[in-house]
Amino acid sequence: MGLPPLLIPPKKNQPLARKCSFGMGGTVELFLTLSNTAELKTILAWLKAEGRPWFLLGRGTNLIIPDRALKGVILQLGGTFKEITPKKAHRLSVGAGAGDLALARKARSLAFSGVEFLGTIPGSIGGAVYMNAGAHGHELAEVLEWAEILTPEGELLQLKPQELQMGYRSSLLQSTRCICLRAQVRLSLSNPSKIAAQEKKWQQQRRISQPTQARTFGSLFKNPPEDHAGRIIEALGFKGKQFGHCRISPIHANFLENLGGATFKEVWRATKRIQAAAQQQMGVTLIPEAETLSLQPSLSPCNLSLFCAK
Ligand SMILES: Cc1cc2nc3c(=O)[nH]c(=O)nc-3n(C[C@H](O)[C@H](O)[C@H](O)COP(=O)(O)OP(=O)(O)OC[C@H]3O[C@@H](n4cnc5c(N)ncnc54)[C@H](O)[C@@H]3O)c2cc1C
Known part of the structure; x- marks a missing residue:
């Protein structure tokens, strides 16, 4: 079956380094931008019928991407999925x-x-729900x-947050092949200059404490209970240490910086070395926060009602 027509033309052999904040990765066979729910549903049905592996990309700010030429399809939500619409009583519906x-x-x-806290996070709303x-x-x-x-x-x-089982950097979306299409947030009326001042304060805090000028994927590891991954990595002596073309940030040890041309192998080696040292020397299990991009075929039906009330 041929590829169904889309509003935005498909791209073949698309380089991925420009699609992610860390600036790494090879190419993908086919890159599709979907403009609305009807297109997304059509393409998902096509992928299933064709048995093609796929991955849904948000803004690529939390991904470790393999260097090779990936076989399969990467999907990204564009068009109406980018709309933000005010709703009654200080709510916003956001694609x-x-x-x-x-x-x-x-x-x-x-x-x-x-x-205001989202004003310092560079991902998409779908990625933020995930x-x-x-x-x-x-x-x-x-x-x-x-x-x-x-x-x-x-x-x-x-689904409400509880039904989505939202916890510390986790949600039900991580263990299912479900796609978030949009979200509604409930906010409160405040003073614009107060909001702007809060955002500015947090942005300044970031500039001082994190490598905001470097290419990173945000935190490398999740914080273990009652502790900070950055503190642990620093105590293990990794701060500023270089692994080929990437290094543990001298500004904040839980950030890995791409110095230019970082490879998947180098990122993998840095991650494994830190994990092994944390386990052996401190008995701490560090769980990566950034995810490795992997194209997978469509799943057989997943019964969401097992997880949550409809
Ligand atoms: C400089 C920097 C600072 C950061 N600071 C923070 C921070 O303070 N707090 C924080 O939590 N994170 C932070 N991050 C990490 C990252 O921005 C977040 O995790 C973000 O939510 C990821 O969104 P994304 O759109 O980039 O997702 P991607 O990295 O593209 O994808 C991550 C995962 O989300 C899935 N996904 C994306 N969209 C959808 C969707 N619509 N439906 C279902 N699944 C989807 C993808 O399939 C993938 O599995 C930071 C990253 C950087 C580069």
Whole structure:
């Protein structure tokens, strides 16, 4: 079966380094940008019928991407998935392809408070739901009213944070092949200059404490309970250490910087060395926060009702 027509033309053998914040990766056979839910559903049905492996890319800010030529299809949400629409009582409906920064900006323009913390996170809303993204003592689950989810069977569900099992940098989306289409956040009316001042303060804090000028994928590891991955990595003596073309940031040890031309093998080696040292010397298991991009075929039906009430 031929590829169904799409509003945005498909791209073949697309280089991936420009599609991710770390600036690494080979190419993908086919890269598709989907403009609306109908296109997404059509393409998912086509992928299933063709048995082609695929991966849904957000903004690529939390991904380790292999260097080789990947066989299969990468999907990204564009078009109507980037829309942000005000709703009654200080709510915003936001497409999963919209940026966290765009949502923070829109909320500020309407004097809505509650997503200022997203003003420092460079991912997409879909990625933020998937990760329950958070910063500065806040996380998305606090303001998320519901997320609209497309299951592998093509069913649309509106799930609340509890039903999405949102925890520390985790959600149900990580163990299913469900796709977040949009989210609704409930905010409160505030003062625009107060909102702007809060965002500015957090952005300044980042500039001082994190390598904001470097290419990274955010935190390399999740924080273990009651501790900080950065503190552990620094105590193990890795801060500033170079692994080929990448190095553990001299500014914040839980960030890996791409110095230019970092390879998958180098990133892998750095990650494994730190994990082994943390385990052997401190008895701490460090779990990577960044995910390795892997194209997988469509799943057989997953029964979401097992996990949550509809
Ligand atoms: C400089 C920098 C700072 C960062 N700071 C923070 C921080 O403070 N807090 C924090 O939590 N994170 C932070 N991150 C990490 C990252 O921005 C977040 O995890 C973000 O939520 C990932 O979103 P993304 O769109 O880039 O997802 P991607 O990296 O593209 O993908 C990550 C995963 O999300 C899945 N995904 C993406 N969209 C959808 C969707 N619509 N439906 C289902 N699954 C989807 C992908 O399939 C993939 O499995 C930072 C990253 C960088 C580069």
